[in-house]
Amino acid sequence: MSFFLKSFATNSSVSTPREATIAMMQTSSYRVLSQRSCSSFRKNESINVFQFRGSSSAKVFSFLNMRHYSTYSSDEVGSSSKRRSRGPLMAAKKASEGEKQEGKYKHTVDLPRTTFGMRANALVREPEIQKLWDDQQVFKRVSDKNDGGNFVLHDGPPYANGNLHMGHALNKILKDIINRYKLLQNFKVHYVPGWDCHGLPIELKVLQSLDQNAKKDLTPSKLRAKAAKFAKATVKDQMASFKRYGVWADWDNPYLTLDPEYEAAQIEVFGQMALQGYIYRGKKPVHWSPSSRTALAEAELEYPEGHVSRSIYAVFRMLSAPPATNGSLNEFFPDLGLAIWTTTPWTVPANAAVAVNAKLQYAVVEVQSLEGDSIASENKKRRMGNVLKEQKKFFIIVASDLVPKLEAKWGTKLVVKKTLLGSDLENCRYVHPIDNRECPVVIGGDYITTESGTGLVHTAPGHGQEDYVTGLKYGLPILSPVDDEGKFTEEAGQFNGLHVLGDGNGAVVKYLDEQMSIIMEESYEHKYPYDWRTKKPTIFRATEQWFASVEGFRQATLDAIGQVKWIPPQAVNRISAMTSSRSDWCISRQRTWGVPIPVFYHVNSREPLMNEETIDHIKSIISKKGSDAWWYMKVEDLLPEKYRDKASDYEKGTDTMDVWFDSGSSWAAVLEKRNGLSLPADLYLEGTDQHRGWFQSSLLTSIATKGIEHLNIILIITSGFQVLTFLSLYIKSLGNVVDPHAIIQGGKNQREAPGYGADVLRLWVSSVDYTGDVMIGPQVLRQISDIYRKLRGTLRYLLSNLHDWKVNNSVSYDDLPKIDQYALYQLENVVKNVQESYENYQFFKIFQIIQRFVIVDLSNFYFDVAKDRLYVG
Numbered sequence: 001m002s003f004f005l006k007s008f009a010t011n012s013s014v015s016t017p018r019e020a021t022i023a024m025m026q027t028s029s030y031r032v033l034s035q036r037s038c039s040s041f042r043k044n045e046s047i048n049v050f051q052f053r054g055s056s057s058a059k060v061f062s063f064l065n066m067r068h069y070s071t072y073s074s075d076e077v078g079s080s081s082k083r084r085s086r087g088p089l090m091a092a093k094k095a096s097e098g099e100k101q102e103g104k105y106k107h108t109v110d111l112p113r114t115t116f117g118m119r120a121n122a123l124v125r126e127p128e129i130q131k132l133w134d135d136q137q138v139f140k141r142v143s144d145k146n147d148g149g150n151f152v153l154h155d156g157p158p159y160a161n162g163n164l165h166m167g168h169a170l171n172k173i174l175k176d177i178i179n180r181y182k183l184l185q186n187f188k189v190h191y192v193p194g195w196d197c198h199g200l201p202i203e204l205k206v207l208q209s210l211d212q213n214a215k216k217d218l219t220p221s222k223l224r225a226k227a228a229k230f231a232k233a234t235v236k237d238q239m240a241s242f243k244r245y246g247v248w249a250d251w252d253n254p255y256l257t258l259d260p261e262y263e264a265a266q267i268e269v270f271g272q273m274a275l276q277g278y279i280y281r282g283k284k285p286v287h288w289s290p291s292s293r294t295a296l297a298e299a300e301l302e303y304p305e306g307h308v309s310r311s312i313y314a315v316f317r318m319l320s321a322p323p324a325t326n327g328s329l330n331e332f333f334p335d336l337g338l339a340i341w342t343t344t345p346w347t348v349p350a351n352a353a354v355a356v357n358a359k360l361q362y363a364v365v366e367v368q369s370l371e372g373d374s375i376a377s378e379n380k381k382r383r384m385g386n387v388l389k390e391q392k393k394f395f396i397i398v399a400s401d402l403v404p405k406l407e408a409k410w411g412t413k414l415v416v417k418k419t420l421l422g423s424d425l426e427n428c429r430y431v432h433p434i435d436n437r438e439c440p441v442v443i444g445g446d447y448i449t450t451e452s453g454t455g456l457v458h459t460a461p462g463h464g465q466e467d468y469v470t471g472l473k474y475g476l477p478i479l480s481p482v483d484d485e486g487k488f489t490e491e492a493g494q495f496n497g498l499h500v501l502g503d504g505n506g507a508v509v510k511y512l513d514e515q516m517s518i519i520m521e522e523s524y525e526h527k528y529p530y531d532w533r534t535k536k537p538t539i540f541r542a543t544e545q546w547f548a549s550v551e552g553f554r555q556a557t558l559d560a561i562g563q564v565k566w567i568p569p570q571a572v573n574r575i576s577a578m579t580s581s582r583s584d585w586c587i588s589r590q591r592t593w594g595v596p597i598p599v600f601y602h603v604n605s606r607e608p609l610m611n612e613e614t615i616d617h618i619k620s621i622i623s624k625k626g627s628d629a630w631w632y633m634k635v636e637d638l639l640p641e642k643y644r645d646k647a648s649d650y651e652k653g654t655d656t657m658d659v660w661f662d663s664g665s666s667w668a669a670v671l672e673k674r675n676g677l678s679l680p681a682d683l684y685l686e687g688t689d690q691h692r693g694w695f696q697s698s699l700l701t702s703i704a705t706k707g708i709e710h711l712n713i714i715l716i717i718t719s720g721f722q723v724l725t726f727l728s729l730y731i732k733s734l735g736n737v738v739d740p741h742a743i744i745q746g747g748k749n750q751r752e753a754p755g756y757g758a759d760v761l762r763l764w765v766s767s768v769d770y771t772g773d774v775m776i777g778p779q780v781l782r783q784i785s786d787i788y789r790k791l792r793g794t795l796r797y798l799l800s801n802l803h804d805w806k807v808n809n810s811v812s813y814d815d816l817p818k819i820d821q822y823a824l825y826q827l828e829n830v831v832k833n834v835q836e837s838y839e840n841y842q843f844f845k846i847f848q849i850i851q852r853f854v855i856v857d858l859s860n861f862y863f864d865v866a867k868d869r870l871y872v873g
Contacts, residue, residue: 109871112800120792122757123745130243139189139248148186153179154671154681154713155249156694157194157257157663160234161201164241166776167687169740173765174717174843175685176247181838190676193242193249194666197231197258199659200292201533203593206230220592220631227593228258244744246758255670257662263595264623265669266662270598271615272705278549279587281608283478285461285468286586288541290486290501291534294590295545297658298582299693301538303527309343310505311524313410313454314517315387315396316340316354319438322427328418329428332364332395338430338441339396339406341453343524344539345508346500349434349492350460350479355444355470356422360455363400365414366393385518388412396519397425399455406454410520433517434508435493442474462542465583480542484590501537546588546597546655550700554579557703560711567717567841568771575691585700587658594656595622596630600639603651613640664697668705679710685717717841718771738776753778760785767847787851794854797863801870823862826853 133139153175158168179189206226207215239251255262273279287296315337321329329336338354356362367388387394388410398406400419407414428441447466448457461471462480471478481491488495488504494511498504512518529538550557557579566572588597598618600609617640621629630638636647643650671677686694695716702711743761747753764784768774813821830853837845 110804111871112797113803114796114800116796116799118793118796120757120759120788122759123755126246126758127244130246133248134243134251139183140250142183143187143189146183146186146188149188150190150676150678151179151182151187151683152190152671152677152681153683153685154666155192155194156684156686156690157196157255157666158238159199159201160195160197160231160238160256161205162234164238164740166738166740168238168242169245169761170765170768170770170774171686172242172247173245173762174770176245176249177762177766177843178683178685178841179248188676191249192253192255192670192674192677193239193251194255194663194670195231195235195238195257196659196663197228197235197256198594198656198662200294200589200591200593202227202231203591204292204533206593221628223592224628224631231256231258241741244758245740246762253674255666255674257595257659257666257669258626260623260626261673262665262669263627264619265673266595266657266665267598267615267619267622269665269668269701269705270657270661271612271619273548273701274610274615275612276552276704278552278704279546280549281544281546283542283544284547284584285463285465285480285540285542286545287529287538288484288486288543289531289534289536289538290484290499291536292531292591293484295543295586295588296531296538297586297660299660299696300532301529302532304530304535305527307526307528307530307537309524309526309528310345310509310521311341311343312345312509312512312521313339313341313385313406313519314345314348314433314458314512315394315519316351316430316433316439316458316517318397319429319431324426325420325424325428328420329364332417335394336364337394337396338428338456339398339454339519340456340458342458343526344463344505345512346488346505347460347463348458348508348512349481349488349495350462351432351434351439351458352461352471352476352479353440353442353459353474354430355442355448355457355459355467356425357446357448357455358421358423358426358443360422360448360450361400361419362397362422362425362455363403363416364395364397364418364420365403365416366395367410368393368413368415381523383521384410385516385520386513387516387519390516397456399450401450402453402455409522433512433515440474442470442476444470463540465540468542478542482539482541486539500539545586546599548585548587548700548704550579550582550584553700553704556708557699560699560703560708563708563711564713565715567715571688571691571716571718574688575695578692579696579699582696585658587661588655589658590654591656592631594659595627595662597653597655597657598630599653599655600635600650601653602649604649608653609643609650613642616640660693660697661701663694664701667698667702679706680714683715683717684713688718691718743781756781756785760788763788763847766843769842769844787855790855790859791850794859794863797859819862819865823857826857 155175156171158164158171175191179191182189203223206223210218235254235256239254242249243251257263257266270279287298287301288294289296318329318333318336318338320333321327340354342348395417398414400416403414403416406412423443425441426443429438430441431437432439442459444457444459445466448455457467459467459470459476460479461468461476462478468478470476479491481489482500483489485499486501487497487499490496492504495504495507498507509518509521513521530536531538558576561572561576561579564572566575598610598615600614601607602609618630618638621633621638625633630652634647635650635652636644638652639647639650667679667681671679671681684695684698690696695718698713740761742753743756744758746755760781764776764781767784813824816824830849833849834846837843837849
């Protein structure tokens with residue numbers, strides 16, 4: 001029974017080898033119970049092996065080769081009387097003090113005896129046991145001995161930039177439970193732990209540790225050396241923590257994305273995608289972080305609640321209408337304008353068009369009877385523009401369906417004078433409100449609706465993905481007068497040097513209002529992309545970047561997603577939706593700490609040089625010297641022999657790869673390169689946030705280079721991303737984090753925050769439904785600790801009553817009392833349900849099954865009934 005719970009309580013100590021042997025009952029046939037537990041059936045003749053009736057092949061103790069848990073409520077568990085729940089445990093406790101007890105009848109009573117302690121003494125014993133595992137290489141020896149085939153759980157690399165949190169603990173312990181179960185099912189388990197070691201977070205950590213003088217003298221090579229040192233130190237600390245959680249892995253041979261052999265494999269994946277035409281360079285809008293001064297991928301964004309933008313309703317004065325309108329708009333000139341709405345006024349200097357929906361109906365309305373003063377005084381979030389305060393008659397074009405809503409919002413009377421389709425407005429001309437350029441009205445896509453705004457969309461191809469697509473269709477200029485810091489450039493004229501998310505935004509609004517172009521300014525709360533590292537807003541900005549053309553292999557990726565088994569099943573819907581709607585993947589970053597994009601640029605034409613020869617040459621250099629070579633070697637040494645006479649005509653690029661490309665290449669760098677590993681992996685297990693992160697990048701790189709016939713994954717399990725500390729939301733980058741180390745070792749105040757040890761932490765992991773958000777906190781931990789003590793007490797009671805048991809004392813099943821047969825019948829059901837739950841990865845059910853069986857069925861009932869014949873039989 002002591003090994004019954006090992007998958008989530010791996011550190012419990014069996015006191016002696018003899019007791020371990022007794023507990024395991026290591027015989028090929030299953031013999032059970034001592035003579036004293038069945039006194040009425042004492043026999044001297046040879047005892048036959050029992051078998052369950054109707055189940056001759058039932059292996060009752062096959063649960064000894066597993067780690068599992070159940071499906072009953074805590075109310076059911078706690079319903080039995082306190083007297084019964086304490087009886088056997090208190091007896092066992094008193095029995096441990098048997099040597100101190102004196103009495104003339106002591107020799108007539110067969111009291112329980114064991115050295116298996118009532119207390120786990122986890123803070124002392126667990127490190128001792130874990131050291132034994134390391135010294136004896138237990139994981140490797142067990143795995144090597146098994147002959148039931150390979151099982152590969154491919155580890156998603158955590159980021160090497162700080163201390164671990166509960167998300168890490170949940171993830172690694174879940175993986176360990178699975179690996180240990182597979183070991184006990186006779187599989188050769190391969191689990192290589194990994195770490196993501198490149199990228200901005202580590203670079204920022206290094207920069208934050210330096211003073212101003214040190215930063216001035218910081219060269220790219222020096223920065224990279226410091227970043228590598230920091231990452232390796234963090235890996236060492238995190239590895240020690242994972243070991244303390246009781247996790248088994250190939251700790252001596254982890255994979256780090258900064259290792260030269262890993263970087264070379266990543267360059268190889270990049271090269272294969274480039275040679276197949278999936279990698280290209282282009283100027284298009286990308287998520288740009290002014291605070292980090294780099295482009296970001298979608299997976300590097302977060303959308304916090306409560307962001308408020310400064311939105312405006314503005315009028316762009318029309319100049320002319322196309323012949324298709326048959327002069328129907330002429331009567332409204334020169335007082336006719338296009339009404340637009342935007343939450344990013346700072347993008348107006350880059351405006352190139354106004355887009356309409358060809359299928360929507362639009363209305364020319366006269367703006368009358370201003371009541372804006374009362375609205376402005378009633379709602380501080382709104383401010384009426386000067387154009388309405390002028391009391392001058394003017395006309396605007398808006399979507400017909402939005403007329404009532406806009407009347408109410410603006411406090412005006414909008415009198416419809418004429419209606420027409422959006423298609424009739426194509427090629428109308430208007431004057432740019434800032435630099436007086438003449439701009440067209442164009443037909444946009446289905447993104448133009450009547451859910452909000454005016455039905456007309458201010459279009460700046462340099463600052464939005466949909467705007468960019470529309471701009472390509474009409475050949476619009478891609479303007480983006482914003483620099484790396486998020487400040488207007490000289491191209492923005494009078495706004496030069498102002499930050500677009502600060503003073504620049506306000507300056508644009510002020511200027512537009514002075515030019516009688518603002519109808520209303522309004523605070524607008526909505527979801528807005530933030531840099532997940534700096535926690536500051538991002539912008540859309542057109543820059544020259546390297547992209548992976550997802551469109552080229554999107555359908556193959558979607559087909560592959562359908563072939564993978566997902567737990568929970570609905571996860572497939574989420575990643576399918578993300579993949580089908582995602583734009584091309586921006587894979588370049590303007591940072592120093594990372595794997596370089598292996599490209600050279602002609603110094604005059606800026607044409608890139610990147611082909612099979614250059615990529616292979618750089619890969620061979622990096623495989624020997626690491627990616628640092630890109631920074632310290634000269635261009636002529638980095639170029640292949642045939643190009644060296646032209647080395648002076650080229651310079652090497654400075655962009656590095658997106659870290660998601662790093663980790664997304666792990667299937668190639670680890671599964672394809674390591675001995676004993678191969679594609680596909682049996683299992684990926686990560687948090688639900690990896691639908692747009694590692695799961696997706698792994699699939700994209702694999703399908704793009706290998707095709708669907710070489711799919712790199714069989715099964716993906718997603719766990720809940722959020723850990724709730726009662727009502728407090730856990731987010732890993734914020735401060736409200738439950739520290740796994742504090743749970744194991746205890747806090748500064750041991751009375752308020754005692755050290756529970758790793759077994760209690762692991763037991764908690766086994767108890768939660770990891771497919772959703774999970775709860776943890778002081779009260780939860782106390783409850784889990786109580787359950788752990790009850791389980792340990794039951795194990796101790798079993799061991800203490802087997803101290804004098806011998807194999808030749810076995811009793812056949814048919815000769816057992818009915819109550820013993822009933823207990824074994826229950827055990828067979830437990831084993832069946834536990835194994836079924838293991839195969840379905842439903843560990844919380846196993847926890848519930850065992851909790852009920854041990855505490856209710858055994859301790860409260862069976863032990864209570866059997867204790868008299870145990871002691872005096």
